[in-house]
Amino acid sequence: MTDAAYPFAQRDILNYVDGAFVAGEAFFDNVNPVTGTVAARVSQADRAMVDWAVAAGRRALKGPWGKMSQAERCKVLVRVAEGIEARFDDFAAAEIADTGKSLHQARTIDIPRGAANFRAFASLAEARAMPSFRTELADGRSAINYAVARPLGVVAIISPWNLPLLLMTWKVAPALACGNVVVVKPSEETPSTATLLAEVMDAAGVPPGVFNLVHGFGADSTGEWLTANPDIDAITFTGESATGGAIMRVAAAGVKPVSFELGGKNAALVFADCDFEEAIAGTVRSVFSNCGQVCLCTERIYVERPIFERFVKALAERAEALTIGDPWSGADMGPLISHGHRDKVLSYYALAKEEGATVVTGGGVPSFGGPLDQGAFVQPTILTGLGQDARCVREEVFGPVCHIAPFDSEDEAIELANDSDYGLAAAIWTRDVGRAHRVAGQMETGIVWVNEWFLRDLRTPFGGMKLSGIGREGGEHSLSFYSEPTNICVKL
């Protein structure tokens, strides 16, 4: 069931600290969610190792890395991108072994974006302009004001299990581009591609202490020891909103800057004048991609009443046509990340029925009649019939499930979409250009796609409001978070 190319099939997954691959005392299992079998052993970093990584980062800032020119640093980032591309198949096999995601998802999204993130921030940092002003005051004094950027220092990066390489490098690349050093704690569910990245960094000649990697868990473990370490200068985290709150409380003690990309309960608005086939195809992707485990996925769909029944029927047909199974067999949809997460998703499937939902399709687990029955698979599921106050309409499930409800007017659609504690992403399907811009401008989200989903330009502001996060990533937004500007005023 797992491709022989899994890089850690015969060796332990280690931490990477101060330029060396190191093992702690304890190990934990890395489980392949396709079959429920142990894929590898992972070395868990203890508190001393976390402290060592932070200290190694501090030393690196004073070493060659801290003295390196911006142009030189950008060349290093490009070498890292080339290293990922050179080991593309290793990264894909590692990502699939950890997550069970489809071959298509890994090879067209996750791994390409790992390299693209480094290339994007190498060129963005190289071209970055800092503001300067010629100042003429009424009293006759004049000056030149210009800003310079310095790195924050040692940045703690806590990255999630859904798009492991993509979301870790989305933070590591701009942090390094701005001259910082990083200590990365990937999710305990997905240690493999993070460790391959350490191997690529090592081979690319990134100085010791610049990129550090510590494996382990969150609360009362590696993640907490890292975020609470008094000598880190900033924290960036992507994951659940509740964890974001806990990290924020820890960061408050040292008034550390935080960048959070958190949960979502994203809505899609489907107007009767939409290109129906395009809306269906786009919504199949936005609901079921990565087994619904993308913070940008659609979990609430509002459809203009004249096409409501037709839309529900068509989406259900497409959901039932999805092939579910082993990623290496080319299945459209793999399992969820773990049996623990599957329990959570199935609890919402059960809750939906208790809340009175109509289960249009799905609602349980597929039966394979073989080893895949040990995997963390669920059926793609479509619900209707719930009100806005239902927990399945308000709470993030993070699985291949959506609820569809009708609306009768544009204003009602906007109100329904915005009636959420989250504010990350929205999708609007309409042929009416005026309506597209009018409705998009009223979405209380950080991101709006019109007649698209997950089309990404890495220069754009990316992130959410309300419970969906603090700050934006992407382009200058990342460069600003990972640097401290100093304004210098020189009298003329």
Ligand SMILES: O=C(O)C(=O)/C=C/C=C/O
């Ligand atoms: O596409 C991106 O840059 C990104 O950050 C995606 C985030 C998805 C979170 O689940």
